[in-house]
Amino acid sequence: MISDIDLLLSGVAALLATALIGIGLGKRAMGRRLVYGIALILCSAMSAVALAHLLDPTATPSTAWLPLGLPWQGAHFRLDSLSAFFSFVTGLGGAAASLFALGYGRHESEPQRVLPFYPLFLAGMNLVVLADDAFSFLLSWEFMSLSSWALVMAHHQDRDNSHAGFVYLIMASLGTLALLLAFGLLASAGGDYTFDAMRASTHAPATAFLVLALVLLGAGSKAGVVPLHAWLPLAHPAAPSHVSALMSGVMTKVAVYGFIRIVFELLGEPQWWSGFLVLLAGGATAVLGVLYALMQHDLKRLLAYHTVENIGIIFIGLGLALAFDANGLPAAAALALTAALFHVFNHSVFKSLLFFGAGAVLTATGERDMERQGGLIHRMPKTAFAFLVGCIAISALPPLNGFVSEWLTFQAILQSPELPQWALKIMVPAVGGMLALSAALAAACFVKAYGITFLGRPRSEAARDAHETDGFSLAAMFVLAALCLAAGILPGFVIDALAPAMQALLGERMPLQAGVDWLSIVPVAAGRSSYNGWLVFAFIALSASLAVVIIHRFASHARRRAPAWDCGFPDPDPATQYTAASFAQPIRRVFGTWIFAAREQVEMPPPGSTAPARHVAIVRDLLWEWLYAPVAGAVGYASDRLNVLQFLTIRRYLSLVFLALVMLLMVLAIWP
Amino acid sequence: MPELLTQFAQMALVLLLAPLLTGFVRKLKARLLRRRGPSVFQPYRDLLRLLRKEVVLAENASWLFRAAPYLIFATTWVAAALVPTFATGLLYSWSADLIAVIALLGSTRFLLALAGMDIGTSFGGIGSSREVMIASLAEPAMLLIAFTLALVAGSTQLSTVADFMNSPEVGLRVSVGMALIALVMVAIAENARIPVDNPATHLELTMVHEAMVLEYSGRHLAMIELASYLKLLLYVSLIACLFAPWGLAPPGASLTAFAWGAVAWFGKLAVAGTLLALFETAIAKMRVFRVPEFLGAALMLGLLATLLMFVSKSL
Numbered sequence: 001m002i003s004d005i006d007l008l009l010s011g012v013a014a015l016l017a018t019a020l021i022g023i024g025l026g027k028r029a030m031g032r033r034l035v036y037g038i039a040l041i042l043c044s045a046m047s048a049v050a051l052a053h054l055l056d057p058t059a060t061p062s063t064a065w066l067p068l069g070l071p072w073q074g075a076h077f078r079l080d081s082l083s084a085f086f087s088f089v090t091g092l093g094g095a096a097a098s099l100f101a102l103g104y105g106r107h108e109s110e111p112q113r114v115l116p117f118y119p120l121f122l123a124g125m126n127l128v129v130l131a132d133d134a135f136s137f138l139l140s141w142e143f144m145s146l147s148s149w150a151l152v153m154a155h156h157q158d159r160d161n162s163h164a165g166f167v168y169l170i171m172a173s174l175g176t177l178a179l180l181l182a183f184g185l186l187a188s189a190g191g192d193y194t195f196d197a198m199r200a201s202t203h204a205p206a207t208a209f210l211v212l213a214l215v216l217l218g219a220g221s222k223a224g225v226v227p228l229h230a231w232l233p234l235a236h237p238a239a240p241s242h243v244s245a246l247m248s249g250v251m252t253k254v255a256v257y258g259f260i261r262i263v264f265e266l267l268g269e270p271q272w273w274s275g276f277l278v279l280l281a282g283g284a285t286a287v288l289g290v291l292y293a294l295m296q297h298d299l300k301r302l303l304a305y306h307t308v309e310n311i312g313i314i315f316i317g318l319g320l321a322l323a324f325d326a327n328g329l330p331a332a333a334a335l336a337l338t339a340a341l342f343h344v345f346n347h348s349v350f351k352s353l354l355f356f357g358a359g360a361v362l363t364a365t366g367e368r369d370m371e372r373q374g375g376l377i378h379r380m381p382k383t384a385f386a387f388l389v390g391c392i393a394i395s396a397l398p399p400l401n402g403f404v405s406e407w408l409t410f411q412a413i414l415q416s417p418e419l420p421q422w423a424l425k426i427m428v429p430a431v432g433g434m435l436a437l438s439a440a441l442a443a444a445c446f447v448k449a450y451g452i453t454f455l456g457r458p459r460s461e462a463a464r465d466a467h468e469t470d471g472f473s474l475a476a477m478f479v480l481a482a483l484c485l486a487a488g489i490l491p492g493f494v495i496d497a498l499a500p501a502m503q504a505l506l507g508e509r510m511p512l513q514a515g516v517d518w519l520s521i522v523p524v525a526a527g528r529s530s531y532n533g534w535l536v537f538a539f540i541a542l543s544a545s546l547a548v549v550i551i552h553r554f555a556s557h558a559r560r561r562a563p564a565w566d567c568g569f570p571d572p573d574p575a576t577q578y579t580a581a582s583f584a585q586p587i588r589r590v591f592g593t594w595i596f597a598a599r600e601q602v603e604m605p606p607p608g609s610t611a612p613a614r615h616v617a618i619v620r621d622l623l624w625e626w627l628y629a630p631v632a633g634a635v636g637y638a639s640d641r642l643n644v645l646q647f648l649t650i651r652r653y654l655s656l657v658f659l660a661l662v663m664l665l666m667v668l669a670i671w672p
Numbered sequence: 673m674p675e676l677l678t679q680f681a682q683m684a685l686v687l688l689l690a691p692l693l694t695g696f697v698r699k700l701k702a703r704l705l706r707r708r709g710p711s712v713f714q715p716y717r718d719l720l721r722l723l724r725k726e727v728v729l730a731e732n733a734s735w736l737f738r739a740a741p742y743l744i745f746a747t748t749w750v751a752a753a754l755v756p757t758f759a760t761g762l763l764y765s766w767s768a769d770l771i772a773v774i775a776l777l778g779s780t781r782f783l784l785a786l787a788g789m790d791i792g793t794s795f796g797g798i799g800s801s802r803e804v805m806i807a808s809l810a811e812p813a814m815l816l817i818a819f820t821l822a823l824v825a826g827s828t829q830l831s832t833v834a835d836f837m838n839s840p841e842v843g844l845r846v847s848v849g850m851a852l853i854a855l856v857m858v859a860i861a862e863n864a865r866i867p868v869d870n871p872a873t874h875l876e877l878t879m880v881h882e883a884m885v886l887e888y889s890g891r892h893l894a895m896i897e898l899a900s901y902l903k904l905l906l907y908v909s910l911i912a913c914l915f916a917p918w919g920l921a922p923p924g925a926s927l928t929a930f931a932w933g934a935v936a937w938f939g940k941l942a943v944a945g946t947l948l949a950l951f952e953t954a955i956a957k958m959r960v961f962r963v964p965e966f967l968g969a970a971l972m973l974g975l976l977a978t979l980l981m982f983v984s985k986s987l
Contacts, residue, residue: 375792377736378732378734395782397775398775398779425982429816432819432978433975433978439815440807440810440811440812443804444804444808447782447800451800455734455789455790457732528829528832529829530829535767536767539750540747540750544743547742551894556723556726560727560729561729561730562728564887566795567886577793577794578789585801586805586960589961590964
């Protein structure tokens with residue numbers, strides 16, 4: 001009998017082997033079909049195995065050991081309910097992206113730069129969630145980072161892309177360094193790097209604080225927690241669209257996995273301030289992420305910034321779970337953690353869907369800039385429909401899935417007056433307000449994204465001549481859209497599926513939802529709150545159809561096409577429409593004046609001049625200017641100063657070596 | 673079975689009464705301005721007239737533009753059917769709590785804002801963009817109010833909250849008062865009333881809601897108008913059931929209790945309509961960029977109320 005972990009590891013090995021096909025047949029159409037086809041089959045199989053493990057009530061953690069890595073330790077792998085859930089998310093995202101790429105990959109100008117790295121990237125992500133010792137974890141983590149970096153650099157001739165790759169590489173190395181140090185602290189003096197040993201040991205509060213800070217830095221930078229998100233909106237859109245979907249939809253989730261594994265499990269009993277810190281990071285991330293997204297007019301970059309917002313929502317759930325767990329409220333902690341993991345699943349589904357839609361728009365029009373799109377709902381009706389489902393889902397609107405996870409997070413927030421610490425008592429309502437604000441702004445953001453791209457009149461030739469995308473891409477989008485609906489109207493099944501992970505991490509789970517009447521979800525008790533997705537969906541569908549039937553039968557069904565009314569002055573020029581920038585103007589004025597130092601300047605020509613008047617909106621990225629630019633400047637300055645060391649004579653080098661030796665000996669002599 | 677009947681009665685009642693409330697407010701406003709004003713039944717006549725007319729669609733209108741009115745109407749109706757009006761024992765009240773009702777209204781706004789952008793006219797865009805700006809402040813304020821009430825009553829279920837607010841345990845609380853003020857402000861903004869928006873304006877540049885629906889005609893317009901009447905009724909009923917739940921018939925009550933519940937509800941609607949008409953007549957519309965200050969105050973009140981509940985359960 002082969003255990004589940006062996007199946008998953010052989011899947012990873014097969015993915016690694018697929019990379020060889022990518023190298024060998026990278027330039028041929030055959031290679032594309034083979035690589036994406038095999039990846040599709042492998043990812044589907046792996047997600048099926050992981051799902052079966054998650055749903056099997058008798059499943060126990062299965063482990064594996066391979067004689068790789070450090071000679072005295074080898075590589076440990078383990079599949080428990082938490083890694084099974086994340087393995088399922090990775091597999092599902094990988095399968096959808098591969099299906100999409102079967103069609104989308106046809107438009108790739110340099111497939112030999114993508115095909116070898118694509119299966120490696122998938123393998124790396126799958127390995128991270130299975131690793132059971134620090135060495136294999138870090139190795140897989142770095143493998144995932146580097147393979148995705150290679151995919152970001154697929155079109156490195158573009159200056160923006162090479163800049164994105166550079167920033168990504170720096171941030172990824174920084175993140176891995178932080179994780180390395182965190183594992184060093186966790187392994188403590190014993191130096192045993194298996195997760196089992198770390199689970200068994202306990203840590204002083206100071207160590208725990210340092211580890212938490214380092215993990216927030218390491219996993220948080222990969223996930224895109226503000227202010228470490230700077231690389232994300234540069235790198236995610238730079239990759240080919242199916243890889244963007246994987247990076248945004250899946251890789252950020254692998255980072256969330258790393259955070260949960262270390263902070264909830266390896267670190268032992270949480271302290272209340274860890275919940276406080278994570279809540280703070282999550283709230284700031286959610287609001288800033290969506291505000292940044294609102295200011296964008298590049299569709300893929302807007303989606304990438306939106307990933308930052310969703311990571312914020314996930315971290316709010318995680319922070320609440322930590323705060324509850326630290327105060328001995330495991331039931332509330334299970335609710336908050338379920339909400340976070342539910343959102344992990346949801347976000348991986350709808351963000352992949354939206355990036356696929358953006359990819360379809362990109363191939364149809366050759367443009368990422370929303371200001372040159374418009375009216376695509378007529379040229380690409382199917383893509384437009386699937387994209388609309390994704391937009392409604394990500395805006396947390398019922399009856400789709402995004403709403404359910406946010407609703408659960410709200411319910412978790414309502415549990416928190418029982419927390420004893422004052423800092424948390426003040427923090428949690430503030431975070432609740434931020435979550436509500438980001439939900440409302442997300443809806444605004446996706447009205448803008450959808451309205452400018454798909455509605456209205458075409459703003460360019462390319463948008464006017466766009467064509468519907470291919471069958472594979474549409475199939476991938478519609479599968480994910482169906483998942484958005486399914487998870488939205490039957491959330492109880494998802495909650496129950498997540499229960500084993502709660503049980504393992506917190507020793508408590510949410511109440512069983514399968515037995516609730518009418519398939520409602522009841523997070524705490526029936527008197528407190530309940531929600532029934534499919535009934536709401538059915539009611540809306542029923543009453544809408546009823547209205548249509550009655551009106552068309554008994555009132556009027558006549559219809560006439562005529563020019564737009566527009567108060568009697570329709571202008572045929574599509575430039576008279578609202579643009580992405582003008583749509584965001586009210587929100588830029590309300591929120592942007594202090595977050596982005598947004599200003600508007602009107603440059604009037606002098607009287608008599610026929611030059612046009614200009615209206616310039618200036619939006620600054622203050623985080624970049626205040627945090628990243630000074631650091632980059634300091635590093636640049638230091639390396640400039642140290643540059644002289646490269647041009648010394650041999651005598652000086654020898655004396656430097658001698659001085660260093662003397663210094664070291666002195667340190668050794670003084671050291672107690 | 674009685675729950676099912678109550679549910680259906682409520683669905684029918686809100687649908688039938690919604691235009692009357694709007695007509696009542698309009699009539700009263702006209703009288704306050706010393707005009708005679710149209711009959712209180714004029715909204716019904718308007719709706720019937722619109723339903724019988726043909727639809728004039730812009731040449732580049734998409735399927736979204738045609739589907740949106742029905743979806744907006746249906747979603748608003750579902751939301752209105754779940755807010756207790758004259759009785760709390762609604763059969764499906766557990767299928768969506770207060771947060772879900774707020775989110776359902778968010779869905780209608782999302783669709784309406786998209787429909788406003790579908791034709792690609794500048795007025796549609798201006799309406800949608802201002803509507804989402806207003807919503808970006810009104811919705812969080814509304815959610816914070818929901819938090820406050822949920823913490824007071826220990827539940828987000830509307831019928832449970834209404835029962836609790838009807839019980840002597842409530843007493844006088846600062847947070848509930850703040851939530852009431854904030855909810856009234858949000859309701860004014862959400863229903864596009866003066867001073868945030870003017871439902872009767874004829875100057876396009878000052879419109880928000882009307883600018884979005886400028887391209888609609890015939891039965892589509894009828895659906896959108898009916899949805900906006902329903903929304904006004906919903907907010908009035910919501911305020912009534914949360915802050916003045918007197919007379920609400922409990923589940924399994926006698927027929928007389930239901931009748932009294934209905935009478936009490938009509939009374940509340942009349943009082944709220946009168947207050948709205950007085951308020952709208954007495955105040956001037958504000959500039960669009962003053963609205964964020966108005967709603968920001970609602971948001972802060974909501975936040976403060978929630979914070980007070982975290983500080984002490986009895987505040």
